[in-house]
Amino acid sequence: MPLQPSRTIDELHELRELTGDENGAQRVAWTHTWERARKWLRGKLDGLGLEAEIDEAGNQWWTLRGRSDRAVLIGGHIDSVPNGGWLDGALNVVAGVEVLRRIAEEGEPATTVRLVNWADEEGARFGRSLFGSSAAAGSMADQDELRERKDANGVLLPDALRDHDVDLDRALDARRQLEGAAAYLELHIEQGPVLESMDLPLGVVLGTFGVERHGITWTGQAAHAGSTPMDKRRDALAGAAKLALELRGIAKRTGEGAVCTSGNVVCRPGIVTSVVETAEQLLDQRHLDAGKLASMLAEAKEASERFAREENVGVAWKRIWAIEPILFDDDLIELADGAVREVAGTSRRLPSGPLHDAAEVSRAGIPTVMLFVQSLRGLSHTKLEDTRTEHLELSVQALDRLATKTIERVAAD
């Protein structure tokens, strides 16, 4: 049987029916609905003669043995955020199923081919994204911190994992899965507006942005809104407001591909009759170039200190999280470009703003590349997330072509 991209669409609809509701996808990792999705996925691959296993971090693997032990991996994640979209994560694994079917039915491939459904890419329940892929990549350095992590109902992360037969203390044993991996391929919706604005169905991802994520606390003085003259105020909100606006200038001066976001400001006491005493501000900065990312951070820090002086308030920075930019494999980028051009005529290379499991695999030294398919209105993490059917079908074809080219390349090495 040749590749049937329309079957991928049908199966995605089936998954949506099974694990979504009127508010969107509900496949949050470490929940019953997620297990239902995983079981459904297992059923789709039954009867193809694959070796199926679940590793110590909860990742699902299917292996088609080839003439060489060197393996080409195709990956994605079936978990979603609460009230999520039907494609983010699921497209990757369901398209991977179709590609694996096509390869399996043609007989023993030149290299081993494996499909992986990573556990908890989104981190929606415990705020720790890329769980399974970071365990497999050996980059999960925060196990001690994760032992204390609780969900919104106070359930500890290790207890929730145990309910799904995952022992946090053994999660790093998943590292053995990447031994012998020669390439990693991942398809994903873009989750941004770039391809749509260029009227292109598909793109090739150069890598994932480095991220600097900080909490900034501005400290002024609460004072009565009626009785405190303007020139006697120490208004914490003024510092946060100036920085929120300055960020746009910082991104602009850095040039194309730079993004800076202030996603929240929490004011205290936060009442109509008081000057703001403390403002807790969130900052997220991203760039594909490590040097430019460092410059953006330094500029924001300098600006914040200037604003603190101007407003006679205090400012303190705390790093929440950071990751360096991760550049995908040049050879695989070339192959992916070729695959996209063959199915869509035109290709476009672009960076990924969001992180993906592919970044963890790439950090582990496995040659990696991703394909992006256009997102309508750039929306994701909402039930409004969507992609045109013809673009979804093209994306399955492109992943298939890329898999073929990669197997040939690995086999020839």
Next chain:
Amino acid sequence: MPLQPSRTIDELHELRELTGDENGAQRVAWTHTWERARKWLRGKLDGLGLEAEIDEAGNQWWTLRGRSDRAVLIGGHIDSVPNGGWLDGALNVVAGVEVLRRIAEEGEPATTVRLVNWADEEGARFGRSLFGSSAAAGSMADQDELRERKDANGVLLPDALRDHDVDLDRALDARRQLEGAAAYLELHIEQGPVLESMDLPLGVVLGTFGVERHGITWTGQAAHAGSTPMDKRRDALAGAAKLALELRGIAKRTGEGAVCTSGNVVCRPGIVTSVVETAEQLLDQRHLDAGKLASMLAEAKEASERFAREENVGVAWKRIWAIEPILFDDDLIELADGAVREVAGTSRRLPSGPLHDAAEVSRAGIPTVMLFVQSLRGLSHTKLEDTRTEHLELSVQALDRLATKTIERVAAD
């Protein structure tokens, strides 16, 4: 017995012990601690031969009959915010007790003299300040809305009032209390830094600022912080930040005595990985001049519409509350100036930024004036609120002199 201002200080300490804790005063209206304070106050006036009553709005009254039925009123409020200061409100009533004692012990005064402890000036539990005084003034126009009002634990306002023998439906019957009132006097801490910055213990209040209080909703579009280019964003926080900063210019251009405050911004979804979709901003603007207040509001609205266009976001205004400026009585201001000069050498006239029960009484057409005593660091609504002992004693003396002068003036009319 002559006036003993030091007794007022002792009694304020006693009240603090009885109704405060390590976090400050806890005399929130419609609570047990507030009732304890009211009972304590009643005890202080026992044995002076006064008529005591509680009106339909929960206000406590003590009446010393004079040769004329025309009454000079002295008022304050014993309720506080949670974790409040020891002086805001309580100073007024406890100093009033001392003045009433002095007058009562001198025999029948020329006019009737009454002390009132207004119920729920702060509105701390239900968010509705000036409860008792607005009922007595006949300006409580929001009874229907109050019937639905709940505290943080979901208790309905009418139910909480009933626990203190107040029937919301009858609260406006308290209006009869102001019949025959010829003057209203109120002493209060300044709650601002003006007198301290001029090194003056006492001031005379010209009136209370008019207030315009609005909720402003900025509406943009949630979008992924990593994948949404800067020029494709519709960031609601940008609108709120621009307005928060613009407010200072509006106040400055309006001139001395203008204050504008943005006390809160609530961002949604409020997460580090998303552009802010909605920002709910609070605005409070005050001025003693109605025309200037209206101009400040118009300027802020115009600016917000300009910012909404610049940022491609929506903006909607909703008035939360407003009150016109209230100017106190010219003759009483003169008398108060004289009283302050007699006890402190120098007087200073200044507006009040915060509202006070005196504003409600003045709105009801009763000639009204207030005295301010210096606040250290301008702090109030915190346990850090304080005033020097010698200034507190001067304030009791000034209130006493003002009461004497006012009784003489009313008797002579």
